[in-house]
Amino acid sequence: MSDMGTFQQLRSSIKTRRKVSVALRLILAVFLIIFSIFPILWVLSASLNPTGTLATQKLIPDNPGFGNYTELLNSTQFPFWTWFGNSIKIATITAVLSLSITTIAAYAFSRFRFKGRQTMLKGLLLIQTFPTLLALVATFLMISQVGDIIPFLGLNTHASLILVYLGGAMGVNIWLMKGYLDTVPRDIDESAMVEGATHWQIFTRLILPLLRPILVVVGLLSYIGTYGEFVLARVLLKSNENYTLMVGLERFAGAQMSQRWGVFAAGALMGALPIMIIYLILQDLIVGGLTTGAVKG
Amino acid sequence: MASSASTNIPQKPASSTNPALPRLVRLALLVIIDAAIIWFLNRLVTLGYYPLAAVFLVILLFVNVVLLRQEAYPLRWMIVGLVLMTLFVIYPILFTVWVAFTNYGEGHLITQEQAVDQILQAKYLPETGKAYSWTAYKSPDGSYALWLKDAEGSTFLALPGEPLSQPQPGEAGIGELDDKGIPKTIEGYQRLNAIVAATDKNLTQILFGEEGTTIQVRSPSEAAELLPLYVFDAEADAMINQQTGVVYSNIRGSFTSPTGQQLRPGFIASVQLQNFKDFFVSPALRGPMVRIVTWNFAFAFFSLLLNFSLGLLIAIVYNEPGFPFKKLIRSLLIIPYTVPALITILIWRSMLNPELGVIDRALENMFGWAPPWFTDQLWAKVAILIVNLWLSYPYFMLICSGALQSISEDYYAAAQVDGASPWQQFWNITLPLLLVAVGPLLVASFTFNFNNFNLIYLFNAGGPPIAGTPTPAGHTDILISYVYNLAFSGSRGVNYGFASAITIVIFFIVGTITLFQFRYTRMWEEVSENV
Structure with a gap:
């Protein structure tokens, strides 16, 4: 015979324990959230603080205003819109071209069987582990030599930077796309093949529409990665009006961070905003892509 | 699927394997590409850029083989990608390998031919x-x-x-x-x-x-x-001073007299394994090198441990379906991940700024003391780990919560029947299964942090400096940032040769870890099975 009294007691005690546990976890969440958004709030506050230096900043500024933003947007030495435009342009072109090139290559790796396929796939992976920082010397020399012959592909051009980004992203993206393509059943191609379709037709009309989700993820990750890159951009771009936003911010930070901290904060916040919005809107999509193997941080 | 596909695709006789029109287009394209590359090659050779000319020659041959030979058909799909990789990944790697065996750097920046020309001007x-x-x-x-x-x-x-x-x-x-x-x-x-x-x-x-x-x-x-003043004796590979009769023979890229005097400029010359010997056995470099390598591994390991632990903790604590504000909490917690790393690192640098930064001022007010984040080696390391934690825990939170979904409830039900405590469930079910799922990502993250140049360079450029090193090095320098100092900072003279040698050492370390990971995740076998 079940003792209803004890059962009730047990249930209410489980309920209380659950409530306590949820409350504790919510308190923990508050601390974690403070840890995670404090720097952002701090920058927001700095950008609204009219005194504009690092030393005089408080979390809630005395006379908040948009002075730093006006200064930022009217500054010739800190041409925010030019830099921002450069970054958007370079990231967009890189993402689109990189997607096109790697998807086509990945299709071949996934669907064709040819001599050297395995070696090439393994090679792609191994090559990616080479720390490319030092390859900068070679890349720099190469771009400057090419520029002696074809000036619009030389140093201080966006075209050269885009080409270098494209070359660097190939290996990882080909693997990502190939992995996804392998999960698309081959029956689809085979039946189309029987109908007499060429590979190109199969790829563009059948496979490509199926790839849309992964295309969006890889494209976004490539976009975000390019937007945030600064080492290559800093070495290859020379003049103020050609800088990407990251290079501009880094230079600015090196020169006068603590005096013009408010202006820097305004620039940093506005520069971070587009990417934050993309992430927060497309959270679920990107998380799916992350677990398939792209790494940041 | 197949029936809908057939409506999309124009019917074609199965025999037309190689339609004539695309072939003509392809040949026309090839002619244009060949003409362009040959013109470019010609200019490269005229200007004396031989290594780059060699690369373009290889590309020229490759493009022709791929576009002309029917067996190379699959490669046509990836030709653009392969050409870009050859130019911007493989060529720079080969260049780095070559440089690692030379004395390329301060005082040795030009070819012997150029150096001889300059010396003969005297x-x-x-x-x-x-x-x-x-x-x-x-x-x-x-x-x-x-x-x-x-x-x-x-x-x-x-x-x-x-x-x-x-x-x-x-x-x-x-x-x-x-x-x-x-x-x-x-x-x-x-x-x-x-x-x-x-x-x-x-x-x-x-x-x-x-x-x-x-x-x-x-x-x-x-x-x-x-x-x-000098006559070059090509056979003896030596310069002879006409005024004094002293013979300056070529020793490692410098014309050197018997008494050790060197003529300027020097030139690029092979030094065989000297750069690697310097890395492993040079007594002057031994001290900083051991420190840098130790900290490099410690940094990558502790970063991974801390970031993964916090990410996993959060994922588990808020994993429960129907937890209040679950979605909001997650959105707020991934914010650090959504800001470009460069911006967050610079923000942290200013927040931890001694005297001026908010954290230091707050700690001063509360305790009358704030850690010397930039001047003390231990606190600098702590600061870097904190910043990296902030940058990366959301990533682990995301991948862990994804992986937790895939662990079947049945395991937990069975464990509860056996009376396992939540703690035991975590150690015996959650963690092992999770590690299988996210293992490769952990390895990738370790290797990423092993070479996390941006963090070190932007936060404090490897400072505080280690006293008395022959080349500038700091207590928080990792190999890749040390390499950067050697190659680019130039305060005591750039040394590309030595920097390249270290790059290759890093490549071996990271490559070994990656190969181990492939073994572990059976990625290799996967590649083989598909063939």
Whole structure:
């Protein structure tokens, strides 16, 4: 015979324990959230603080205003819109071209069987582990030599930077796309093949529409990665009006961070905003892509 | 799927494997590409950019083989990608490998050919040799002209930077000759008498005539043609000083005399394994190198441990379906991940700024003390780990919560029947299964942090400095940031050769870890099975 009294007691005690546990976890969440958004709030506050230096900043500024933003947007030495435009342009072109090139290559790796396929796939992976920082010397020399012959592909051009980004992203993206393509059943191609379709037709009309989700993820990750890159951009771009936003911010930070901290904060916040919005809107999509193997941080 | 597909695709006879039109288009394209690359190659060779020319030659051959041979059909799909990789990944890697075996760097930046040309420019004034008697003229603005007479009695007018000429009186402003055959006047110049000329200190410094045959005043009575100071003996690969007779032989990219004197400039030369020996055994570098490597591994390991632990903790704590504000909490917690790393690192740098930064000011107010984040080596390391934690825990939170979904509830149900505590469930079910799922990502994250140049460089550029190192190094430098100092900072002279050697060492470390990961995740076998 079940003792209803004890059962009730047990249930209410489980309920209380659950409530306590949820409350504790919510308190923990508050601390974690403070840890995670404090720097952002701090920058927001700095950008609204009219005194504009690092030393005089408080979390809630005395006379908040948009002075730093006006200064930022009217500054010739800190041409925010030019830099921002450069970054958007370079990231967009890189993402689109990189997607096109790697998807086509990945299709071949996934669907064709040819001599050297395995070696090439393994090679792609191994090559990616080479720390490319030092390859900068070679890349720099190469771009400057090419520029002696074809000036619009030389140093201080966006075209050269885009080409270098494209070359660097190939290996990882080909693997990502190939992995996804392998999960698309081959029956689809085979039946189309029987109908007499060429590979190109199969790829563009059948496979490509199926790839849309992964295309969006890889494209976004490539976009975000390019937007945030600064080492290559800093070495290859020379003049103020050609800088990407990251290079501009880094230079600015090196020169006068603590005096013009408010202006820097305004620039940093506005520069971070587009990417934050993309992430927060497309959270679920990107998380799916992350677990398939792209790494940041 | 198949039936809907057939409606989309135009019907074609199965026999038309190679339609003529695309083939023509392809050939036309190939002709254009070939013409462009050959023109480009020609320009590269003219300018002397041989290594790059070699790469384009390889690309030219590759493109032709791929577009012409039917067996290479699959490669046509990836040709653009492969060409880009060859140019921007493989060529720079090969270049780095080559540089690692040379002394490329400060004082050794040009080829031997260029260095020899530069050294051969040096001239000296021989004690004997072809001599002239001279008379000097000076213009009001301080420039000089010489009237020269050689042993055969021919006369010349010598001006700095211009070829010698033999004007007659009346030409080129030359006035009437005196009884010794010397012009009394030259237009624009004033003739100097012998005593004034002999005591004019400027006069002996001036090189008259154009490059190649330069003439200098040697004594009050004589001027002489300068001769090349060095002669290059290609066979012995040595420079011989014509004035002293000293032989400077080529030792590791510098012409060096027996007493150890070196001629400038040096040039790029092979040093075999010297750079690698320096890395592993050089006593001067041993100290900082051991520190850097140790910290490099510690940094990557602790970063992974901390970031993964916090991410996992959050994922587990808020994993429960229907937890209040779950979505909001997650959105707020991934914010650090959504800000470009460069921006967040710079923000942290200013927040931890001594005296001025918010964290230091707050700690000062509360405890009267704040950690010296930038000047003490231990606190600098702590600061870097904190910043990295902030940057990366959302990533682990995301991948862990994804992986937790895939662990079947049945395991937990079975464990509860057996009376396992939540703690035991975590250690025996959650963690092992999770590690299988996210293992490869953990390895990738370890290798990423192992080379996390951006963080170190942007946060404190590897500081605080280690005292007394032969090349600048800091307590928080990892190998890749140390390499950057060597190659680019140049405060004590760049050394690409040594930097490249370290890059290759890093490649071996990271490559080994990656290969191990492939073994572990059976990625290799996957590749093989698909074939």
